[in-house]
Amino acid sequence: MSTIGYESWAVDLADVSAIYPFQGWEMPMTIIGVIFWLAWHRIQFVREGQHLEEARKMGEKEKIDKMLERY
Amino acid sequence: MDGNLDALTTVFTEFYYWVTVVFMFLIHVGFCMYEVGASRARNHMHTLMKNIMIIPLVTVTFFFFGWWIYWAFPDFWVFGGSIDFEAGAANLPWSENMATNLDDRITGVFWAAFLLFSWTAASIVSGSVIERIRSSALWVHAVLIGSVFWIIDAAWGWHYGGWMVQKLGYHDAYASGVIHAIAGGYALGVIMVLGPRIGKFAKDGTPRDIPPHNPWMLTIGIFLIYTGFWGFYAACNVPAISPEAIGGQITGTTWTATNIYLAPTSLSAITFNFLMSLSGGLMAAYVVSKGDAFWTFSGGLAGVITASAGNDLYHPIQAMIIAAIGVVIVYNLHYWVERKFKLDDAVGAVAVHGYAGFVGLVISGFVLWGAPSSPYEGYAAINPVGQFLGAVIMFFVLGFLPGFIVAKLQSMAGVLRIPEEVELQGLDYAEHHAYEDAKAAIIEADKAALAAKS
Numbered sequence: 001m002s003t004i005g006y007e008s009w010a011v012d013l014a015d016v017s018a019i020y021p022f023q024g025w026e027m028p029m030t031i032i033g034v035i036f037w038l039a040w041h042r043i044q045f046v047r048e049g050q051h052l053e054e055a056r057k058m059g060e061k062e063k064i065d066k067m068l069e070r071y
Numbered sequence: 072m073d074g075n076l077d078a079l080t081t082v083f084t085e086f087y088y089w090v091t092v093v094f095m096f097l098i099h100v101g102f103c104m105y106e107v108g109a110s111r112a113r114n115h116m117h118t119l120m121k122n123i124m125i126i127p128l129v130t131v132t133f134f135f136f137g138w139w140i141y142w143a144f145p146d147f148w149v150f151g152g153s154i155d156f157e158a159g160a161a162n163l164p165w166s167e168n169m170a171t172n173l174d175d176r177i178t179g180v181f182w183a184a185f186l187l188f189s190w191t192a193a194s195i196v197s198g199s200v201i202e203r204i205r206s207s208a209l210w211v212h213a214v215l216i217g218s219v220f221w222i223i224d225a226a227w228g229w230h231y232g233g234w235m236v237q238k239l240g241y242h243d244a245y246a247s248g249v250i251h252a253i254a255g256g257y258a259l260g261v262i263m264v265l266g267p268r269i270g271k272f273a274k275d276g277t278p279r280d281i282p283p284h285n286p287w288m289l290t291i292g293i294f295l296i297y298t299g300f301w302g303f304y305a306a307c308n309v310p311a312i313s314p315e316a317i318g319g320q321i322t323g324t325t326w327t328a329t330n331i332y333l334a335p336t337s338l339s340a341i342t343f344n345f346l347m348s349l350s351g352g353l354m355a356a357y358v359v360s361k362g363d364a365f366w367t368f369s370g371g372l373a374g375v376i377t378a379s380a381g382n383d384l385y386h387p388i389q390a391m392i393i394a395a396i397g398v399v400i401v402y403n404l405h406y407w408v409e410r411k412f413k414l415d416d417a418v419g420a421v422a423v424h425g426y427a428g429f430v431g432l433v434i435s436g437f438v439l440w441g442a443p444s445s446p447y448e449g450y451a452a453i454n455p456v457g458q459f460l461g462a463v464i465m466f467f468v469l470g471f472l473p474g475f476i477v478a479k480l481q482s483m484a485g486v487l488r489i490p491e492e493v494e495l496q497g498l499d500y501a502e503h504h505a506y507e508d509a510k511a512a513i514i515e516a517d518k519a520a521l522a523a524k525s
Binding site: 001002003004006007008009010011012013014015016019020021022026029030032033036037040043044047051 | 314322334354357358384385389391392395439440441442445448452
């Protein structure tokens, strides 16, 4: 048994098309990929909100002035 | 070159490898920028020089014996094999093939492609040890990893006749193990003996971050490494070859690109997978490092490295997910090792290259289980046990052990680490003062000349 559908390369390559593992599972793999992408946005969205909320309370006036001067 | 087709194929192949070599030069430029950006201002020139001199030292030694090792060692002593003097003969420095020769237009560019991998292996080690290793010690390690140990592993596991491919079904198309795991393992062996930079750990053992002096240099450096890595991917392929020329089990007359084992793949496949694994690595690293810029950039690299073993065959979504999984493991392992063993891996090279390469090999054993490792008959199929053993051979046997032993010998001889006073004042102290003195002298001379005229 081979995950790519070929156990040897004793074939005519003219007859070969897809050679990736788990052929037939493209749709579930796509769903997993899309979940990964959307989860990334969700995690990033929440974390950035928390970070900005914390950051707005962090600044000391003297240091902020210096940052503004620094350009 | 008998006929037009033969001539075209030969010249195309020659030009193809030449282009990859030029692209791969960017890896070294990137490593230099990354190291200098990560080091503190008082160590810049030494850090740069340490990495630059890897180029000539590994080049000449790879010409003298490294390339011969690749062709002579695929069987070696394991399983009754021996050194293949016949195959090695054409690749000795005094062979006609290793020179200007109109009857062999490929050896030079193929040698150069492998040589650029050698620089990379040495440069990976160089990054871990910045700001406290003696250049003389590092350059010995560079020659050993670049022209001896990595090329032994290439002969064993990255050659169409390598014993690891035949017996273990070892599969490592874009060098998760043969470049990255071995170099990361080697770096780990060296830094275990070398010790951390002054100030890296607080008295209670808590690790301190030593921030990069120039974040922009790091950023551009790693982007150049990405670019060069893309060229590296192309360099790992044979661009166009007929079944007849392969001489294996493939039937028919359809030409194909192949991986280093002469098994079919395509440039298109690896382009998909390079970009998707880069993306998976970047996304996972951003999340796991909570948006740390440098871990995110390095995570892109670690993602590609994790997926590289099987990126000739993976589906792009598999490459993305595998890259993401690898990055999460690598990131956590890096900090666990740092805290537990008090190791100072200055640029995270052991993690990004070593752990990622190791993990990538293990994962590929499951995902590619049962796939043929070679177009030749009688070879073991790709399998989890073979890939795990391969990872151990790359990381520990050919990487960690030699690095540790040689560093130990250097340490015992007192030639591994710079003196503490020099580490504190900076490696560039003497050069910096000479520069300032020269500057002052020439300004004085110019002023005197001006005064004499008026």
